[in-house]
Amino acid sequence: KLAEALSSQYGLNVFVAGLLFLLAWAVHASGVGKSDLLCFLSALMLLQLLWMLWYVGRSSAHRRLIRPKDTHAGARWLRGSITLFAAITIILGCLKIGYFVGFSECLSATEGVFPVTHAVHTLLQVYFLWGHAKDIIQSFKTLERFGVIHSVFTNLLLWANSVLNESKHQLNEHKERLITLGFGNITIVLDDHTPPCNCTPPALCSAISQGIYYLYPFNIEYQILASTMLYVLWKNVGRQVDSHQHQEMRFRFHGVVPGSVLGLTALATTIGVVVVYLIRIGRSKTKSESALIMFYLYAIVLLMLMAAAGLVGIRIYRIDEQSLDESKNPARKLDADLLVGTASGSWLISWGSILAILCAESRPPYTWYNLPYSILVVLEKYIQNLFIIESIHREPEKLSEDIRTLRVVTVCNGDSMPFASSCPKSGPAAGAGAPQGSELPPVASGNMCLSEVGGKEEEERSCEGVPAPALCPHFLQGNAQRRVLRNIAAFLFLCNISLWIPPAFGCRPEYDNGLEEIVFGFEPWIIVVNLAMPFSIFYRMHAAASLFEVYCKI
Amino acid sequence: KLAEALSSQYGLNVFVAGLLFLLAWAVHASGVGKSDLLCFLSALMLLQLLWMLWYVGRSSAHRRLIRPKDTHAGARWLRGSITLFAAITIILGCLKIGYFVGFSECLSATEGVFPVTHAVHTLLQVYFLWGHAKDIIQSFKTLERFGVIHSVFTNLLLWANSVLNESKHQLNEHKERLITLGFGNITIVLDDHTPPCNCTPPALCSAISQGIYYLYPFNIEYQILASTMLYVLWKNVGRQVDSHQHQEMRFRFHGVVPGSVLGLTALATTIGVVVVYLIRIGRSKTKSESALIMFYLYAIVLLMLMAAAGLVGIRIYRIDEQSLDESKNPARKLDADLLVGTASGSWLISWGSILAILCAESRPPYTWYNLPYSILVVLEKYIQNLFIIESIHREPEKLSEDIRTLRVVTVCNGDSMPFASSCPKSGPAAGAGAPQGSELPPVASGNMCLSEVGGKEEEERSCEGVPAPALCPHFLQGNAQRRVLRNIAAFLFLCNISLWIPPAFGCRPEYDNGLEEIVFGFEPWIIVVNLAMPFSIFYRMHAAASLFEVYCKI
Incomplete structure (x- = not known):
């Protein structure tokens, strides 16, 4: 219980600090640049990478032990969809790297480091979730709790970052429309972050920056899905498993034609x-x-x-009126909440x-x-x-x-x-x-x-x-x-x-x-x-x- | 389970609608006056009053039945402190009525109705919480769930209303200080709601409006305390009580002199x-x-x-290293969260x-x-x-x-x-x-x-x-x-x-x-x-x- 409170408070602090960083960037606070923000996020991701490597290494070393699994967590279709979204996220990362290469004269190095880190992070995290989403961690509780909660909030921050980028983009489009429609009475400041130099093949660059915004929604879903899976993992740390009813999920397609x-x-x-x-x-x-x-x-x-x-x-x-299944189940409770x-x-x-x-x-x-x-x-x-x-x-x-x-x-x-x-x-x-x-x-x-x-x-x-x-x-x-x-x-x-x-x-x-x-x-x-x-x-x-x-x- | 989801969603909708009303008032939305807001809040309170009367009447009619009680909920000191805060809230209500009488020429009737309703509501709610905070409701589940969740969110809205008033007051004071210190570069608009007519004895009126702001913090605490007690009551609806360990709380004062x-x-x-x-x-x-x-x-x-x-x-x-008490207990979980x-x-x-x-x-x-x-x-x-x-x-x-x-x-x-x-x-x-x-x-x-x-x-x-x-x-x-x-x-x-x-x-x-x-x-x-x-x-x-x-x- 104490370990739970310890780690959740740590996670909340990381999250709150990150949110303020995002806010500061969004309101153009003096002294907070985009590169500071990206540095912070990259550092969080690297920390999570280290922890995941340690965890994966440790659990493959102890492979022989039979460990309890939560059969409800990390269903196959969930892992499937996360893989799909992750693939698109990696494509997005590649586009961002391309964008950085195009504008490399006037962008700071962090704008190149961030997408690379993000792509590596995505790859390893998907691998981690495939292998370990059902784990119920029993030993080394404190360190593992910290690692998992750190991962949860890192993903949430990445989510918030994507959301913010997307919102800015939408807001800009909305303002452009207002200008077109002739609403001049609202003081409109376009909040565009186009770099101040030219890209070498201009057509390609504008295609890339268009494409980035069409891929953002998938990235957003990926981050939030990853956080929920990690959160269930966190709730499962140290839990006593009571029931072993393995419930096979079948996907059948007959008889649902009208629907x-x-x-x-x-x-x-x-x-x-x-x-x-x-x-x-x-x-x-x-x-x-x-x-x-x-x-x-x-x-x-x-x-x-x-x-x-x-x-x-x-x-x-x-x-x-069937009786309901009232047993404790973090994955289901999280779903409903x-x-x-x-x-x-x-x-x-x-x-x-x-x-x-x-x-x-x-x-x-x-x-x-x-x-x-x-x-x-x-x-x-x-x-x-x-x-x-x-x-x-x-x-x-x-x-x-x-x-x-x-x-x-x-x-x-x-x-x-x-x-x-x-x-x-x-x-x-x-x-x-x-x-x-x-x-x-x-x-x-x-x-x-x-x-x-x-x-x-x-x-x-x-x-x-x-x-x-x-x-x-x-x-x-x-x-x-x-x-x-x-x-x-x-x-x-x-x-x-x-x-x-x-x-x-x-x-x-x-x-x-x-x-x-x-x-x-x-x-x-x-x-x-x-x-x-x-x-x-x-x-x-x-x-x-x-x-x-x-x-x-x- | 379904009743729980039904009522919580109803409550959230009431809350969200109320919050937007508050927001609209706070940003001076066109068409939303203070009197609309107060009408809405008064209606919510009246609905809660009716429900509480019904519940109290029904439970006194069925007095003979022995019902399960949650011994953890509604501790005596909690009820004591809520009574104290409620008393101050009623004083605040009286001051507001006085304020209304003083400015009665130019205030709408709702500004008089609201404090009266609020005072009655406070009185009955404290009585209700004294008598029924420990109840574990088993029958008529749906209606009672709705009533309790309605009460929870009504109190939360009243809390939000008080907080908003208090924040506006603080912000005005801050702006006045900035003006005194000569920060003219920030466009400062005082957001004062002084009525446009004169009060009959001016000294008394300014004393009252000063006094109101000193009593607000207590009102805020009262509302939030009442919501948490009602929330525990809501979580307890239909719960199976397992343990009957009645734990006597003793307040002893020896040996704590240094602390x-x-x-x-x-x-x-x-x-x-x-x-x-x-x-x-x-x-x-x-x-x-x-x-x-x-x-x-x-x-x-x-x-x-x-x-x-x-x-x-x-x-x-x-x-x-004592073993911890891990039994389910809504009051305690709420405290920690x-x-x-x-x-x-x-x-x-x-x-x-x-x-x-x-x-x-x-x-x-x-x-x-x-x-x-x-x-x-x-x-x-x-x-x-x-x-x-x-x-x-x-x-x-x-x-x-x-x-x-x-x-x-x-x-x-x-x-x-x-x-x-x-x-x-x-x-x-x-x-x-x-x-x-x-x-x-x-x-x-x-x-x-x-x-x-x-x-x-x-x-x-x-x-x-x-x-x-x-x-x-x-x-x-x-x-x-x-x-x-x-x-x-x-x-x-x-x-x-x-x-x-x-x-x-x-x-x-x-x-x-x-x-x-x-x-x-x-x-x-x-x-x-x-x-x-x-x-x-x-x-x-x-x-x-x-x-x-x-x-x-x-």
């Missing part, structure tokens, strides 16, 4: 919308407004579908928009779309979190299969429990449900139980209207229910990835809308958005990851 | 220093500098003493100061005192947290008394374990230890084991130098050790109260120092300080409360 088709449609549409948005926004006033309206309408429809799907999922869980915590970031932005619309003095018509959009963002995250938290607390299927069979038999004996059916009673019911979620008819008329997407009330009526549930038990026999849940999980997974794209790649209506900036003032609103947006973006990725896990588990 | 004398001296000195500081600061440049130097020197000495005392305490715990979490606030400020000193271009001599001061603030909190966390995880004495006796017997049998003695070997050892903590000689030469305050190394040497530990076992027989620990706890308790006073009553060298403002810029630094300072102030009060508990437990 994934719908999800992929959403994904494709999103990419289209983002491209159109980025082309039209900031060109002229009318073009901006039409882009905003398009984005809002699209997002409203998508969010409504997602909320409905989430409600159906929760409803199915409610029907089938992160979902709720990072959702708060986007709630902050949404409530800001709602407040702005309610209090604004003049409201151009297109801003009205912002109100349902913001409310839906709040609601959708609320419902989705409930669904995910409920799912990850379910016990794995195998253990409770017999109990379930028992219940179905009871129902078949004529017990008229108020089951909301998951059965495809499509036909007229689906037709009545359609106006609520008006984009799905072609897919929903397939016979895969997706008609519930149309809304909960509809579904309840359709079942209470039928007096004798003679057909229902047949369809509820585990499999159909499971298939619906898996469709929902697949759909929500793809939708979350879709909704990750717009803010990560610079489609931020919170900036372009203009209403909040008028009500709150330019600076305060920019600060709020820049603080909350990273969490909002991370939320989408993290929700997608959790939904993937849910999908594999169902 | 409390030293602590009371510190307290008295602090009050003197604060008064002198507030009189001198901002009058002229030399007077300000001398006030700053005086404050820094005093704080450095005090923090050094506290850090040394904490180290000795940890050392004593290290010697005597709050200590580390709120300490981060002051670490943020301290690292800012350190960075500013290291990076500044010109450093007036008095700013050098800031460096050791900031480093000591970081260190002292680090050590103190370790001490408190270790203490609250100790098992109560009675259970382990027999184990201890066994160990002492083992030692007496000639085993030469490396005990660092807690025995008063004063004489030359205390003399050699004195230079490190140079303020304590008169007290330390008393024979009450306080000579260890002089430093850990000294202590180790004095014991390793003596080859045969013939005398030590006699003194280590539980009692002497306990007495030292209780002295340390009493001393730290009083010191923490001392250190709560300066920032709470407007003695903030972070503002007056000027160095950080130059390095970071005026606005960013003010934002950092205003965000971190409330946590820093709360830390002191919370540490004092925890130390009081530690004291009673030893």
Whole structure:
């Protein structure tokens, strides 16, 4: 316990000091240059490298010992995605090195050292996480705790650094748009860090600096994913493992066609919308407004579908009251806390928009779309979190299969429990449900139980209207229910990835809308958005990851 | 589990919306007036009032049922201190009502309704916490969870509101001082909310508005204390109680004369220093500098003493390796998390100061005192947290008394374990230890084991130098050790109260120092300080409360 407090306090101090360094650089504090910051970060990374080498060396020396493992930590898909993001991070590192070589006349050496260190750090860290993410460290507790917590906060600082760079870039683009649209009344200072010398092949250089900003979102995800994995490792230090239930995660793809088709449609549409948005926004006033309206309408429809799907999922869980798995599990607790915590970031932005619309003095018509959009963002995250938290607390299927069979038999004996059916009673019911979620008819008329997407009330009526549930038990026999849940999980997974794209790649209506900036003032609103947006973006990725896990588990 | 996620998300949304309301008011958003904000807060309070009435009524109707209680939650001293703070909050409410009556011509009605609601709310909430803080709610889980979480976040919002008012006041005072000192280069806008009409008896009115700001710190403490108690209540909803060890807290006052004398001296000195500081600061440049130097020197000495005392305490715990109490306990976990979490606030400020000193271009001599001061603030909190966390995880004495006796017997049998003695070997050892903590000689030469305050190394040497530990076992027989620990706890308790006073009553060298403002810029630094300072102030009060508990437990 003391070791835990010792190390967490050390980590917090490193983090706080690093944050202030970043802040100092961001506000152009006198005396704090970019090279100081990069030096500091490189030093932290080198320290972590040394520790990782020591740890890997020590554990390969003691290879013979059997050590306890936390089977929940570091799932294979998690390690897979971290490898993917790490690969892109290394490409980003290479681009940065290229940028440095191009501008090498007028950049300090640290700007070259930093990407090299970062690439090495990324490589070794991925290797480390592949090999040791499941470890439960028992010996040498203090030194290892310090090493792990140092790694956690080093990654968090690298995350904050990337976020800051990305935010600066976004803010610059936003300011350029404002200049184009002729808002001269705000004192605009572009905060560009273009070096004061020329790059040798100019075309290549500008391509590189463009490319860097398109790769940043992946780097940001990599850093935060690495910190969460390391944090779970830290929470596991010295833990007593009680249960050895090894739970095999299987990824199966049959029976989720409707969910994934719908999800992929959403994904494709999103990419289209983002491209159109980025082309039209900031060109002229009318073009901006039409882009905003398009984005809002699209997002409203998508969010409504997602909320409905989430409600159906929760409803199915409610029907089938399984006992929950309440055992202690750091990885799962962290997942749930992160979902709720990072959702708060986007709630902050949404409530800001709602407040702005309610209090604004003049409201151009297109801003009205912002109100349902913001409310839906709040609601959708609320419902989705409930669904995910409920799912990850379910016990794995195998253990409770017999109990379930028992219940179905009871129902078949004529017990008229108020089951909301998951059965495809499509036909007229689906037709009545359609106006609520008006984009799905072609897919929903397939016979895969997706008609519930149309809304909960509809579904309840359709079942209470039928007096004798003679057909229902047949369809509820585990499999159909499971298939619906898996469709929902697949759909929500793809939708979350879709909704990750717009803010990560610079489609931020919170900036372009203009209403909040008028009500709150330019600076305060920019600060709020820049603080909350990273969490909002991370939320989408993290929700997608959790939904993937849910999908594999169902 | 689902109910927990449901209610916590509801609470977070209320909180986030309220925070944005506060922000909107703070930045003078167009369309958001003070009366809207007060309306919102009053509505929240009324909702909580209704819920509390319902809960109290329901539980008095079902009085006969025996319900489980969490003996750790809502300790008597906690309820005592909340009553004290609540009384002052009600006085504050009366003053506000008086203020409203005086200016009634030009204030909106909400400014009168708010303090009345707040006073009623305070009264009923204190009654509620006295009666129900230990409850473990088992039935009607969802509604009760919502009510409790609503109460938690209502109190947090009231806290944020008070903090904001207090910060605005402090900032205004700071700006006035800057104007006096002739810093005209910063664009200064006083943010005063004096109503635009005259008060009937002007002397009384200005006295009231002065008085209000002296009472705010207590109101702030009341709100945060109430939220933590309600949060523990929320965590306890539906919990299974496992252990019924009722642990009687006794407050005994014998044998802690040195610790409390030293602590009371510190307290008295602090009050003197604060008064002198507030009189001198901002009058002229030399007077300000001398006030700053005086404050820094005093704080450095005090923090050094506290850090040394904490180290000795940890050392004593290290010697005597008792098993820790690892049982689940929401109240205790919250205590530990709050200590580390709120300490981060002051670490943020301290690292800012350190960075500013290291990076500044010109450093007036008095700013050098800031460096050791900031480093000591970081260190002292680090050590103190370790001490408190270790203490609250100790098992109560009675259970382990027999184990201890066994160990002492083992030692007496000639085993030469490396005990660092807690025995008063004063004489030359205390003399050699004195230079490190140079303020304590008169007290330390008393024979009450306080000579260890002089430093850990000294202590180790004095014991390793003596080859045969013939005398030590006699003194280590539980009692002497306990007495030292209780002295340390009493001393730290009083010191923490001392250190709560300066920032709470407007003695903030972070503002007056000027160095950080130059390095970071005026606005960013003010934002950092205003965000971190409330946590820093709360830390002191919370540490004092925890130390009081530690004291009673030893």
